[in-house]
Amino acid sequence: MDMDFLSVIDAKKDEIIKLADTVWENPETAFKEYKSSAAIISYLKENGFSVEKNIGGLPTAFIASYGSGHPEIGFIAEFDAISDLSQVALIAEPKRDPERQHGHACGHHIYCGNAVAAALAVQAYLKKSGKPGTIKVLGCPGEEGGSGKAYMARTGVFRSLDAAMGGHPESMWAVRTRPSLACCNILYRFDGRPSHAGATPHLGRSALDAVELMNVAVNFLREHMPMDNRVHYAIIDAGGNAPNVVQPHAEVMYMMRAKDNTDLNALCKRVHKCAEGAALATETTFSSEFHAASSNLITIPTLQKNLYKAMASIPLPVPDEEDLAFGQAIADSIVDRKPGLPIYATELLPLPDVISPHFGSTDTGDVSWNCPTVQMHVGCWVPGTPGHSWQIVSQGKCNFARKAMIYAGKAFAIAAVQLFENPELLAQAKKEHLEKTGGIYEPAMPADVMPHL
Ligand SMILES: [Zn+2]
Ligand SMILES: [Zn+2]
Structure with missing residues (x-):
């Protein structure tokens, strides 16, 4: 495959990192992500996307689109922060950031950064190929305890998508295969x-x-x-x-x-x-x-294989000496860190033969009931880093996390282009989706429940 379209990510790398930094620097909690949402919207508009705001009664939710017709592929962008988890960046000890009350302790600034990067590359592909199709950035607020996507799903915004993809920052490189509750x-x-x-x-x-x-x-x-x-x-x-x-x-x-x-x-x-x-x-x-x-997550093996192939087709980010020094300091700060873990994950985990159960939940479940959906575990953090911790806020601006975000954007773009080029993959994904859902979406959220803004 001609991978020319990836060059736009290299060209705009500094802008994408700056956008993620802006979100990190304005940590806003569920449904109050006004500055973060505005920053992402304005950047996408500058790049030729049209934007629909205020989806499902959520003032910070948006859908940014480029192109027309099908296939229609969406990249999920989360951008909410964790309440009261303020932390200074790039240090290996807990220290509140006097300028911020909250913090990006789930790394959602990386989540929206990789979505924007991917969308720009697929836009370049659509422009160059002249093929019909639409690329969307799904601006999804209030993941942390807000079930934002479930309110958005009610309006039917995810229904028209042929596929949706999202990349959550983690400490391993893999395609998510486990469903959620x-x-x-x-x-x-x-x-x-x-x-x-x-x-x-x-x-x-x-x-x-x-x-x-x-x-x-x-x-x-x-x-x-x-x-x-x-x-x-x-x-x-x-x-x-x-x-x-x-x-x-x-x-x-x-x-x-x-x-x-x-x-x-x-x-x-x-x-x-x-x-x-x-x-x-x-x-x-x-x-x-x-x-x-939030509804349970519907998993689609065809999209998992497609994303895995895309991830395996480009090299994972390699930590340099500076990355390793900071990573080691963070590793040393983690209480009871399992011995033998690497400083950073540098291997792509294969798709498992047997899917192990998972007892967490995500509002991406409500996207997955409406269209075939797949997620990537983006290997940003030092393995062993606890979720929702000060260490994640601190690592949010480190160089390795940025490299990981850029890599994820590229891998998503390749995965999307593979779907544009091979319509039979989308047909198969749709078939699997129909088999698992029966084509009926009965949300876990009763229809009369309104978002707690
Ligand atoms: Zn979280
Ligand atoms: Zn999260």
Whole structure:
């Protein structure tokens, strides 16, 4: 294949890195990514993309397009940061950045950077080849706890895509093959009656008792759940800090996960019964509020093989002496780092014969129900780096992460061009998608739930 189209990434490398740096320097949390979203939009507009904003009621969501007709291929761009994880860049010790409250502790500035790089290269391919087709950057806010893509999916924006691809920063080089669980967050609020806990306890009805009973009931439920169900909770209002007052209000945030949206729905009903039982026993009342939900991830083997082939066709980034020195310092800062790990991942992991289960969740699940979707693990970080850590924020501006972002952009562009050149691959991907979804998307998120902006 003539890989001329990649030269645009080399030519615009500094601009792409600058864009990722701008996102890193303006760490904004879910649905408040105004500066990050604006920076990516303005750069894509400068490069001839047309942009539709405010998708699914999310002010920072956007779709940037170039070209017309099919095939239509989209690159997912995430850009939200992690709350309160502020950290100075390029040092190997924890130190809050006095200028920033939040931080890119999941590396989503690399995620949007590789999407933009890939889109520019495919644009160059479309211009040169004169072939019909559309390339899109899917600007997806609020991945961290916001399920942004699920709100976007409601509007049908992912439906017209023949394929979508996204590259999350990680510490290994691989095509993602593992599916993820459907998940949702539901807030339970209990209301009771306050009273003097010593003098008139019989007049009080404790909302905190209700939360505790609900949690006990759920903990007994665990033994009787399917193996791949997960339930987590956080008490976010314990009813005040006075032990001598019967707590009149209390709130607990529940998070449920299951193999697919149907199983998730069944699990949620059982957890709801635990709340009902707790309210009955404590003579309190309760309400529940749905906060966010992501569908399970549908995986498409044809797109995985196609992306693997693209990744294997160009050399992975090689760390130089400076990279290795910084990487070693970061490695030394990681508590209980497994011995024998390399400083950086420099090998592409083969596609596995057996897919191991994965118990996390991602809102990319809602993209994957609407079009064939594939993801790359971009090997940016020092292996052993914990997720959502200060070490990730610090590494976000290091040279190796930048090289990894540029490599990922190129590999994605090659993967997309392979799809433009071989329509039978897209047909096969669509067939696999139809087999797995039955062509019906029933989101994990109820239709009346609005984003928590
Ligand atoms: Zn994350
Ligand atoms: Zn992430």
